[in-house]
Amino acid sequence: MADLIVRKKLYLIGVDSAPLWLIEKLQKKHGMHGFEKFAKEGMLRNLESTLPPVTAAAWPSIYTGLEPGEHGVMDFLCIDSKYSKQLIYYDPSKFPPFWDTLAKKGLRSLVITPAMSLQKSPSDNVDIITGWPLQPRYSSKELEDAAKEFGFKGEPEIGLELEKGEMSVEQASKRYLRSIKARSELSKYLIHKNDYDLVFVCFTETDRIQHYALSLDSWEKSVAPLYKSISDFVEWVMDYTAKEKENSMVMLVSDHGAQPIKNKFLINAWLVQNGFAKLKGDVKTKSASGxxxxxxxxxxxxxxxxxxxxxxxxxxxxxxxxxxxxxxxxxxDEQYIGGQYRKIYETDFDMRSTKAFAAISFGTIGMIWLNDKRFSSQGIDSSEIGRVKEAIISALKGLKSAEGDKLVIGIYDGKRYYGNRNDFIVPDIMFEMKENYINDFSYFSSSELFMEPEINRKGDHSRLGIIGLVGSGVDIKKMSKRKIAVQNVGPTILAYFGDKSMKDRSLL
Ligand SMILES: [Zn+2]
Structure with missing residues (x-):
């Protein structure tokens, strides 16, 4: 334990939804010196996210060093045997985040709005403001008062106004920018005021704006200021720790990347059109169900x-x-309903005649379940499973995009990825779409396979986020060859502070 006594400091800045291409494209033009410093003084690399690359699964992997099959969060929701969607949450009491592990060793942390971490720490060593998607909660009156003073109220909840067109993307960008700045100023104040071993500040506004902006012609105008503001905070942290002559490491991490979305593939429409799934007879003619x-x-x-x-x-x-x-x-606005497209739900399927269906994951990775004995209205018996699975995989591989090239660029086995679980039913097939495409399971059309993305799907997640490292203990050469994934982050932080319990996954 002697190495724990050496006073080291670590600053981790989390950026939700930050791909390398975006940073490289914007940093020079917009003077993002904080981000530039990583490449100049240390490293800035791609970071492999989870499958699917979603906030709900990837941040817990960063915090715990565990893969989704280990921490049990595949997405915000999972599907049960009656085809209903159930919420799943990251449970820090079962799988402690790195700040709680370090707190047990007597190290003090400041943790500001960690995404998906919704509970206060059980330890007095952790000053925490809980994160998105719920309203912030404060571990002490001191923190709450400070947040008030700096006008920080958590990420603004303006999704509805945006989707209804009552707020423009530019206006939303300004609101998000204000909250990024308030979080930064609050963090600077607390870093100055108290003496922490570990500081983790997590910015989530970047994920929201990219969904509404990335494929618009004017995307840069609304997106760049948010990254620039976070880069300014990173730069401040680097200058601060240098000025204080601290023995420190600064890390930058994002849970996944982002990309403009041009087209959506309607996976359930495809399954129905190809005879793998069947809708109830009245669904196609009804104008609105229920x-x-x-x-x-x-x-x-x-x-x-x-x-x-x-x-x-x-x-x-x-x-x-x-x-x-x-x-x-x-x-x-239900703009597509009643036209060529209509919204469908699991209850709209004739499950007894459905061999496979898609659910849960929108985005670059789609998820297909075989409707076997795990479900209440089994549509496929055990002798058919292998054949149907193979038929779907081979049909997916042959799919053409609207441009005429390969639509599906990767197929993954759900059981291999998640293992056999008792707490949720794992998808059988996961498939990855080509660039600028996402899948969508919630629309049906009897003639179309593609659909223009809605206002909140102009951008979506991609599989590669970023990791940046600057500090005395960073051996860049050693890392240059290896693939780095979200589950390497937590163990690296632990190892930095002398905890080798997850050494296999550490980068140090
Ligand atoms: Zn995210």
Whole structure:
């Protein structure tokens, strides 16, 4: 334990949704000197995210050094045997984040808005403001007062206004920029005021803006100022730790990348059109299923107002919750419904005649489940499983994009990735789309396979985020050959402070 006594400091800056291409494209032109310093003085590299590359799974991997199959969070939701979607959450009491592990060894941390970490630390050694997607909670009155003083209230919840077109992307960018600046100033104040071994500040506004902006012609105008502001904070941290003559390491990490989205592939429409899935007879002709459109809109608006989609409905009364489950991913103006496209749900499938269906993961990675005995309305018996799986994989491989080239660039086995689990039903096939495409399981068309992305899908996640390292203990040569993934981050931090318990996954 002697090495723990050496006073070392570590600063970790988290940027939700930051790919290398974006930083490299913007940094010179917009004077992002903080980011530039990583490449000049240390390293700035690609960081492999989880499958699928989603915030809900990737941050817990960063915090724990575990893969999704180990920490058990595949996405915000999972699917149960009755085809309903259930919330899943990262549980820090089961799989402690690095700051809690270090706290047990007597090290003090400041942790500001870690994405997906919604609970205060059990240790007094951790000053924490909890992260997105819920409203911030504070580990002490001191923190709460400081946040108030700097005008920091967490990431602004303006998704509904944006989707309804009541707020422009430029206006949203300004709001997000204000909250990034407030978080930075608050963090600077606390770093000055208290003496921490570890400081972790996590910025999430960048993930929100990219979804609305990346494929717009004017994307740079609304996106660049956010990254520039975070880069300024990084630069301040580097200057500060140098000025204080600290023995420190500065790390930059993002949970996944981002890319402009030009087209959506409708996976369930494809499964139906190819005879792998069947919808109930009346679904194709009904204009809106279940409850009336105005009621649906009203509920959805309420959901969006209460907080961020998905994260809120476990706090709602049962009946409302059931309806909300069907509405969380719905577009607000329902512009496509009644045209060539209509929204479909798991309940719209004739499951007894459905061999496979897609759910849960929008984005560059799609997920397909074989409708076997794990589900309540089994549509495929055990003798068919291998053949159907192979048929779907081979058909996926043969798919052409709207441009005529290969649409699916990778196929992954869900069981191999997640292992056999008791707590959720693992997808059988995961498939990766080509650049600038995402998959979408929530629309049906009997004639179309592609659809233009909605207003909140103009950008989406890509599989490579970034990792940056600058500091005395960084051996860049040693790292230059190896592939670095999100689960290497936590163990590297632990090893830096002398905890070798996850040495195999550490970069040091
Ligand atoms: Zn993210």
């Amino acid at each position: 409850i009336g459109t105005s009621v649906r809109k009203q509920i959805r608006e309420r959901v969006m107002k209460i907080g961020i989609r998905r994260a809120v409905y476990n706090a709602m009364p049962g009946a409302l919750r059931k309806m909300v489950e069907r509405l969380v991913d719905e577009i607000p």
